[in-house]
Amino acid sequence: MINLELPEKLKQTQQMAQQLASGVFRPISRKYDAIEHCETPEELKPVAQMMAAMPRGGGKKGGSSESIKNGINMMGILGVEAMCWGDVGLMLSIPGSGLGNAAIMAVGTPEQKEKYGKLYCAMAITEPGAGSDSAAVATTAVAEGDEWVLNGEKIYCTAGQRCDAIVVWATLDKSLGKAAIKSFIVPRDNPGVELVRVEDKMGLRVSDTAALAFNNCRIPKDHILGSAEVGDTEEARKKSFGGVMQTFDNTRPQVAAMALGVARAALEITCDILEKEGVAADYSKQPYNSTARELEVYRLEADLEAARLMTLKAAWMADNGQPNSREASMCKAKAGRMGNDVTLKCVALCGELGYSERTLLEKLARDSKIIDIFEGTQQIQQLIVARHLLGLSSKELK
Structure with missing residues (x-):
């Protein structure tokens, strides 16, 4: 028998x-959407302090080999979904919650985790000539004495303006492809790091998205994440490109959970508007006795629930030490x-109320678009799933 109920401790996290x-968030949502380019909102600083004081899980219990059931990944899913509502x-935009933090905590040394784990760390992967194909990274890292020298350009770097440090993907040898791609921790104020621009965007306006240039940017040798070994062996991949991937x-x-929160918010607002117009869900009626609007709401609710269950499964697998690459791409x-x-569809169902700024529906629609793009586009996720289903490598199926 499958029990899909959440444990009480996770319900508390969800409620908080x-x-x-x-x-x-809700009271200031429209305010910061209109301002767009600004410093970190003052309202978020106490939130960051509260989150920094919370214990960080590592997937193990009491230092033993026993995996935590419904642990840190599930907790993250529930928290992200609720906050994105x-x-x-x-x-x-909460300081300290950058994608670079996840990479450091995944493959960083104890010293790197201690020094940078609690800072606000962004991730710089995408380049003008390397978008969905991460293996096409052209930013270079050259060893010179006790330093690495980085040169290149990165675009669409979330939190690239406000962060404390950046995890930068660079290649040690372009001819070797992804086997030579490494990640480096670069302090945001390091000489040679230039903020080129902050993007104007359709949605997620309060979240800064930056273009960065690295011009003879020198960092200490120990700022590499994982091993500096170059090769296509299993061990080398774990310590470099494959490890960070x-x-x-x-x-x-967690990105899927963002979509869950945004969609739930839109559906709740839509149902409230429709109910005021006398269109309320009545699940006791047969479908053929329901109106077109009611049927559309039922379809959207079912689609949301299906995505939610897929996302919870991927998080549960991660918490229980099961390979979840296929499921992670599926849910995303x-x-x-x-x-x-x-x-x-919620904008359409609510007509001019949905399209105007009198509700948050048009903003939710704008914000949702990027969720289907960043951290791997819809097409890339489908490609990853296909590779798993067909048993083919990235070289065999491109």
């Missing part, structure tokens, strides 16, 4: 995140597409 979303851009198996379900692809569909 929901209170934060409704009490802090309030505002996904504000959630991404596995970070996404944990973070992609499903939830990303679902979020776009639900929010846009």
Whole structure:
């Protein structure tokens, strides 16, 4: 028998995140969407302090080999979903919650985790000539004495302006492809790091998205994540490109959770509006006795629930030490597409109320679009799933 109920300790986490979303995020959502380019919102600084004081799980219990059941990944999913019900851009703007933090905690040394783990760390992967194909990274890292020298350009770096440090992907030898790609920790104020621009965006306006240039940027030798060994052996992959890529198996379900929160918010607002117009859900009626609007709401609710269950499964597998790369991509692809569909359909169902700024529906629709794109587009997720289903490598199926 399968028990899909959440443990009480996780329900408490969910409730706390929901209170934060409704009490802090929702009231200032429209304000910071209009301001767009600004410093870290003052309202988020106490939130960051509170989150920094919380214990960070590591997937093990009491230092033993026993895996935590429904642990840190599941907790993250529930917290992210609830906070994104309030505002996904504000959630991404909380200091200390950058994607680079996940990479450092996944493959960093104890010293790196201690020094940078609690800072606000962004991740710089995408380049003008290397988007979804991470293996095409052209930024270079050259060893000179006790230092690495980085040169290149990165774009669409979330939190690239406000962060304390950046995890930069660079190649030691372009001819070797992904076997030579490594990750480096670069302090944001390091000489040679230039903020080129901060993007104007369709959605997630409060979350800064930056273009960065690295011009003879010198960092200490010990700022590399993993091993400096270059090769295509299993051990080399774990300590370099492959090791950091596995970070996404944990973070992609969290991106899916963002879509869950945005879609749930849109559906709740839509149902409230329709109910005031006399269109309320009545699940006791047969479908053929329901109106077209009622049927559409039922379809959207079912789509949201399907994405939610897929996301919870991917997180549960990660917490229990089971390989979840396929499931992580599945839930990210499903939830990303679902979020776009639900929010846009909610705008349509509510007519001019949905399209105007009198509700948050148009903002939720704008915010949802990027969730289907960043951390691997819909097409890339489907490609990863296909490779798993067909048993083919990235070289065999491109």
